[in-house]
Amino acid sequence: AQKVTQAQTEISVVEKEDVTLDCVYETRDTTYYLFWYKQPPSGELVFLIRRNSFDEQNEISGRYSWNFQKSTSSFNFTITASQVVDSAVYFCALSEAGSGTASKLTFGTGTRLQVTL
């Protein structure tokens, strides 16, 4: 069965520091999708990125970057020059193509990021 592990429960940084959120996954499928979602205090999950298992290119979007390494089954997320508005819970998630839908997600337990001034 698939599993997502986010070992960091809480991280606290000072604004402008860089921070990396770790995600390790387990799956037996060869085709799968990895996601990161952000959950601010309002509760609504906000989509950040999706990666399929055949695309190991790292991606950068503004202050956000993602490092996907199949060899270590990891999909880590880095925020550069963190801001107070980045404070939220961040979830890594996995879906398997064999499930019939890429949207049936298995989530990790989340990492709470607190950015202070």
Place this chain on the structure above:
Amino acid sequence: DTGVSQDPRHKITKRGQNVTFRCDPISEHNRLYWYRQTLGQGPEFLTYFQNEAQLEKSRLLSDRFSAERPKGSFSTLEIQRTEQGDSAMYLCASSRTPYEKLFFGSGTQLSVL
């Protein structure tokens, strides 16, 4: 595009009562999903619909839970004879196709006393 809407935002009920939640997905989205999130945990999949057809139910969805999506538009999730263990955030999400990202609503927070 008004986003996924859920109603109510909060529900407090007594153990043994029935509750019903509503989800209105983004209008052109055929897929609709229900997830449950307890404190300190990630969301857990409950069930999903393709239009009006319920395609899969998680084993987490006991017989006391039922979900419908009449006419493939809004969906309802009903919990009968609520138990304290049902206390959680119930999240609805939708997607246009099976392989596109999910858009989530703000959830319904259920507290069973």
